[in-house]
Amino acid sequence: MSDTAVYRARKVLTMQPRRPTAEAIAVRDGRIVAVGPLDEVRSWSDGAVDERFADKVLMPGLVEGHAHTLEGGFWDYPYVGYYDRVAPDGTLWPGLTSIDDVVARLREIEQQVTDPDTPLFAWGFDPILFGGRRMTLADLDAVSETRPVVLLHASIHSMNTNSAGLSVAGLNADSPLEGLLRDSQGQPTGELMEFAAMFLVLDAVDIDLFALGGSARAVWNYGRVANIKGVTTITDLINDLTPATVDAFRQVTDSEDCPIRLVPALNGLSAAPERAVERMRELQSYNSERLRFQIVKLMTDGAIQGFTARLKWPGYYNGAPNGLWNTTPEQLEAAIAAVHAAGYQLHIHTNGDEASELVLDLLTKTLSASPRPDHRHTFQHAQLADDAQFRRMQALGACANLFANHLYYWGDIHYTQTLGPERAHAMNAVGTALDHGVPVAIHCDAPVTPLSPFFTAWCAVNRRTSGGRMLGAGERISVAQALHAITLGAAYTLKLDHEIGSLECGKRADLAVLDDDPEEIGAERLCDVRVAGTMLGGRWFAAPGRS
Amino acid sequence: MTGVPIPLTVVGGYLGSGKTTLINHLLRQSGGRSLTVLVNDFGDIDIDASLIRSVHGDTISLANGCICCAVGDRLVSTLMEIGRRSAPPDHLVIETSGIADPARVAQIGMAGRRFALHGVMVLVDPLEIRTRWSDPYIGETVRRQLASADLLVLNKTDLLGAGDLRDVRTWLAEHAPETPVFDCVQAEVPIDLVLSQQDTRAGPSEELSFEPEQEHLHGLDSRTIVLPGPIERARLRRMVEALPDGVLRAKGIVACTDDPHRPCLVDRVGTRVTLRPCSAEADTLNVGRIVLIGREDAIRTINVDAWTNTD
Numbered sequence: 001m002s003d004t005a006v007y008r009a010r011k012v013l014t015m016q017p018r019r020p021t022a023e024a025i026a027v028r029d030g031r032i033v034a035v036g037p038l039d040e041v042r043s044w045s046d047g048a049v050d051e052r053f054a055d056k057v058l059m060p061g062l063v064e065g066h067a068h069t070l071e072g073g074f075w076d077y078p079y080v081g082y083y084d085r086v087a088p089d090g091t092l093w094p095g096l097t098s099i100d101d102v103v104a105r106l107r108e109i110e111q112q113v114t115d116p117d118t119p120l121f122a123w124g125f126d127p128i129l130f131g132g133r134r135m136t137l138a139d140l141d142a143v144s145e146t147r148p149v150v151l152l153h154a155s156i157h158s159m160n161t162n163s164a165g166l167s168v169a170g171l172n173a174d175s176p177l178e179g180l181l182r183d184s185q186g187q188p189t190g191e192l193m194e195f196a197a198m199f200l201v202l203d204a205v206d207i208d209l210f211a212l213g214g215s216a217r218a219v220w221n222y223g224r225v226a227n228i229k230g231v232t233t234i235t236d237l238i239n240d241l242t243p244a245t246v247d248a249f250r251q252v253t254d255s256e257d258c259p260i261r262l263v264p265a266l267n268g269l270s271a272a273p274e275r276a277v278e279r280m281r282e283l284q285s286y287n288s289e290r291l292r293f294q295i296v297k298l299m300t301d302g303a304i305q306g307f308t309a310r311l312k313w314p315g316y317y318n319g320a321p322n323g324l325w326n327t328t329p330e331q332l333e334a335a336i337a338a339v340h341a342a343g344y345q346l347h348i349h350t351n352g353d354e355a356s357e358l359v360l361d362l363l364t365k366t367l368s369a370s371p372r373p374d375h376r377h378t379f380q381h382a383q384l385a386d387d388a389q390f391r392r393m394q395a396l397g398a399c400a401n402l403f404a405n406h407l408y409y410w411g412d413i414h415y416t417q418t419l420g421p422e423r424a425h426a427m428n429a430v431g432t433a434l435d436h437g438v439p440v441a442i443h444c445d446a447p448v449t450p451l452s453p454f455f456t457a458w459c460a461v462n463r464r465t466s467g468g469r470m471l472g473a474g475e476r477i478s479v480a481q482a483l484h485a486i487t488l489g490a491a492y493t494l495k496l497d498h499e500i501g502s503l504e505c506g507k508r509a510d511l512a513v514l515d516d517d518p519e520e521i522g523a524e525r526l527c528d529v530r531v532a533g534t535m536l537g538g539r540w541f542a543a544p545g546r547s
Numbered sequence: 548m549t550g551v552p553i554p555l556t557v558v559g560g561y562l563g564s565g566k567t568t569l570i571n572h573l574l575r576q577s578g579g580r581s582l583t584v585l586v587n588d589f590g591d592i593d594i595d596a597s598l599i600r601s602v603h604g605d606t607i608s609l610a611n612g613c614i615c616c617a618v619g620d621r622l623v624s625t626l627m628e629i630g631r632r633s634a635p636p637d638h639l640v641i642e643t644s645g646i647a648d649p650a651r652v653a654q655i656g657m658a659g660r661r662f663a664l665h666g667v668m669v670l671v672d673p674l675e676i677r678t679r680w681s682d683p684y685i686g687e688t689v690r691r692q693l694a695s696a697d698l699l700v701l702n703k704t705d706l707l708g709a710g711d712l713r714d715v716r717t718w719l720a721e722h723a724p725e726t727p728v729f730d731c732v733q734a735e736v737p738i739d740l741v742l743s744q745q746d747t748r749a750g751p752s753e754e755l756s757f758e759p760e761q762e763h764l765h766g767l768d769s770r771t772i773v774l775p776g777p778i779e780r781a782r783l784r785r786m787v788e789a790l791p792d793g794v795l796r797a798k799g800i801v802a803c804t805d806d807p808h809r810p811c812l813v814d815r816v817g818t819r820v821t822l823r824p825c826s827a828e829a830d831t832l833n834v835g836r837i838v839l840i841g842r843e844d845a846i847r848t849i850n851v852d853a854w855t856n857t858d
Binding site: 171 | 661688
C-alpha cells in the first residue's frame with residue numbers, strides 16, 4: 001500500500017459524466033487508483049493526505065489534437081505577433097498591434113546582437129492585421145541597414161525582409177520572381193510569398209525553417225509551452241519522421257523530466273504508400289509511455305486565409321481562384337487504402353469543403369471495400385464541413401477535429417474577404433458536428449495560433465472574432481461540451497481515450513492543476529482559467545514562470 | 548555565396564505522364580555530366596546496379612551523380628545542402644509531384660545565386676490529357692502545369708493511332724499555342740533537349756554535336772550557325788527568341804560585343820532563353836557557334852543569312 005499519494009482538491013472534474021466531480025484523487029505507479037469522496041479515496045493509503053492542491057481544481061490533463069513541434073523550435077527566436085503569447089520559460093510576450101511597435105521591438109532585439117553578420121529572424125507577424133498598411137522595406141531597414149532581417153508571417157507561407165536580406169539573396173527590382181511583391185513603382189516591398197522567394201532568402205541567411213521542429217531542444221520547449229497551458233498529451237501532426245527527428249523525440253520522451261506525451265503523425269505522402277506503412281511498423285517499435293506512433297497524416301488542400309483551400313461553389317467571396325491540392329486524388333486514394341488496410345489511423349487535413357467532399361468520397365470507397373470497426377479516421381480542420389458532410393462523417397465512423405481558434409483569429413477576414421458572411425457564420429460548425437453524433441475535438445494548430453486549449457474552448461463556446469463579431473450563434477456549444485472536446489474528445493480522436501482524457505481508476509495520472517474552476521468561471525471568461533501546472537504520470541510539473 | 552549557379556531543369560506533369568521514366572532515361576545517358584536528381588519517391592527509379600556507389604537514407608550516390616528523395620518540406624533542406632556542396636553537380640533536375648505546378652519550384656532558378664533555370668519540361672499523357680483538363684477536381688492543376696512548360700513532352704505516342712495522335716496534337720496546339728511540343732515514346736527525350744551544355748568538362752566535338760541516330764529516331768534535325776564575330780547581346784537574345792517554335796533547343800558559346808573576351812553560354816529550351824557567362828576555362832574553339840535542334844521542317848526554314856549579316 002506504500003507509494004500511494006492521496007491528493008485532496010477544492011474540486012476534481014473527472015470528465016466521467018456519471019461521476020462528474022470528486023473531492024480527492026489517489027495515484028499509484030503513475031496511474032489513478034481512485035477518484036471520489038476523500039474518505040473513500042484515502043482508504044488506498046496509510047500515509048497522510050497531500051494537501052498541496054487543497055485550493056486547486058483538478059481535471060484531466062488537456063489534450064491538444066492538432067499542433068506542431070515547430071512551435072517549440074520557433075522559440076529560439078523572438079516572437080513579434082499581434083497577439084499575446086507565452087514563451088516556454090513562462091514569460092509573456094505582449095502582442096504588437098502596430099507596425100511601428102513591431103519595428104521598435106525588432107530594433108531593441110537588434111541592438112542586443114553583437115555579431116554584425118548574424119541575421120535577425122523573428123516570427124508570428126501577421127501582415128493583414130494593420131488596417132491596410134503593409135510592412136515595407138523601409139520599415140525593416142530602420143531595424144538594420146546591414147544585417148539581414150527576416151520576419152516570418154503567422155501563416156508560415158510568407159515573410160518580410162529588409163534591403164540587406166534581399167541583397168544577400170541576390171534579389172532586386174529586376175528579379176523576375178512572382179513571389180517578390182512590388183509597390184506601384186515596381187520596387188520590391190520586402191514581402192515574399194510562397195516557396196521560391198522565401199527559399200532564396202532563408203537559404204541565404206542559412207535558416208532551415210522546417211527543420212526547426214525536429215530537435216530535442218524544440219521538443220523540450222514544446223513540452224514547456226504545453227505545461228504552461230495545462231496540456232499533458234500533444235500531437236505533432238505531420239512530420240517526415242526522419243531518423244534524426246525520431247532520435248530527438250525518443251531522447252526527450254525517454255526522460256522522466258518530460259512533461260508531455262507526444263503523438264507524432266507520419267507524413268503519409270512522404271513516400272509511396274507501401275513504404276509509409278513499412279515505416280509505421282518500424283516506428284511502432286519505439287512506442288513508449290510518452291511517445292506514441294499510430295497516426296498517419298495526409299494533406300489535401302491549403303489554407304482558407306491563404307486562398308489555397310479547395311472550395312466548392314461559389315468559391316472565394318472576393319473571386320480569388322480556387323485553391324491548390326497537395327496531392328493527386330489518385331495518390332490520396334492509394335494512401336488512404338494502404339494505411340487503412342495496415343490498421344493505422346488516418347488524420348486527413350481538409351480545410352475547404354471540396355477537400356472534405358473528396359475525402360468523404362475516398363473514405364466511403366475504402367470503407368466499403370474493407371470495413372474496419374472503430375477506425376476513427378479523423379478529419380483535421382474540416383472548417384467548412386456542412387450538415388450533409390457531418391452526416392456522412394457520422395455514417396462512416398469518422399471523427400472531426402475542428403479549428404475553433406480560426407473563428408477568433410481570422411473570423412473577420414473570413415467574413416469580409418474569403419468566405420463572406422453566411423459561410424463565415426457556418427464555419428467550424430462544432431454544434432452541428434455534435435448534433436450529428438460526430439466525435440469532436442477542437443484545436444489550435446500551433447504555431448499557426450497560440451497553444452491554449454482553454455482559449456480554444458472559449459472560441460467554440462463564444463464564437464467571437466478578434467474584432468468582436470459573433471459568428472454563427474447557433475453553432476455555439478456549452479462549456480461542458482467544450483471541456484469534453486479538449487480532454488476526452490481529443491483523446492478519442494487519438495485512440496487514447498482508454499488511457500487519458502478522464503480521471504478514472506486505471507487511467508494515467510495526467511492532471512491539469514487549475515487556480516480557477518472552469519465550470520464556475522463563466523462562459524465569457526473560460527479563456528482566463530489560470531493553470532498552476534500539470535501532473536504527468538503522477539509527477540508534478542509546475543508551470544514555468546510560476547513558483 | 549560564391550560560384551556559378553547550378554543549371555536547373557524542372558520536370559513536371561500529372562501523375563502517370565512519364566516523369567520517372569524520363570528521369571531513368573536521363574540517368575542512363577547523362578553524357579559525362581554529374582547530375583543531381585530530386586525525386587518524389589525511389590520506388591520506380593530504375594538504375595543499373597553497377598552505377599550505384601552507396602545508398603544512405605534519402606540519397607543514392609551514383610558514379611555520375613546522385614538521386615535524392617526530397618518531398619515537401621525536405622525539399623528545402625535538400626536544396627540548401629546541394630547549394631553548399633564543395634563539388635556542385637553539373638546539372639540539377641527536380642521532378643515535381645504529379646499535382647504540383649512546376650513553375651512554383653522553377654522560380655528558385657529565376658533569381659538568386661544558387662540555381663539558374665534551364666527549362667521546365669512538362670510531360671503530357673495523350674490518352675488522359677483532355678479528360679484531366681476539364682476534371683472538376685484537378686482540371687485547374689493540369690491547366691497550370693501546361694501553362695508552366697517551356698517545352699511540352701507528348702509521351703506515349705505509340706499508344707494512339709495516327710488519327711488520334713493528330714487530334715491530340717491539334718488539341719495541344721489550341722490549348723498551349725505558345726509552347727513547342729516534342730513527341731516521344733517511353734519518355735525518350737534526347738539528352739540535349741533537357742540538360743545544359745557544359746563549357747569545360749566535356750570535349751567540344753562531343754558537346755556541340757547532336758547524335759545522328761537520334762535525329763532519325765525522333766524526326767529531328769540540327770543545324771549549326773557560325774557567327775562571323777562578336778554580336779550585340781540584346782540582338783543575340785532577340786534572335787534566339789525569334790527562332791521558330793519547331794526549334795526545340797538552341798545552344799552555343801557566343802562572344803558579345805560588350806565583353807568579347809568573356810563569351811557567354813546561350814541556351815534556349817523550348818521557349819526559354821538564357822544567357823550566362825562561361826567559366827574562365829571555357830573552350831574557345833567553339834566560340835561563335837550556335838547549334839539548333841528541332842523538327843526538320845523548322846530547321847529547314849532557318850535563315851542563316853540573318854545571323855551572319857553584321858548590319
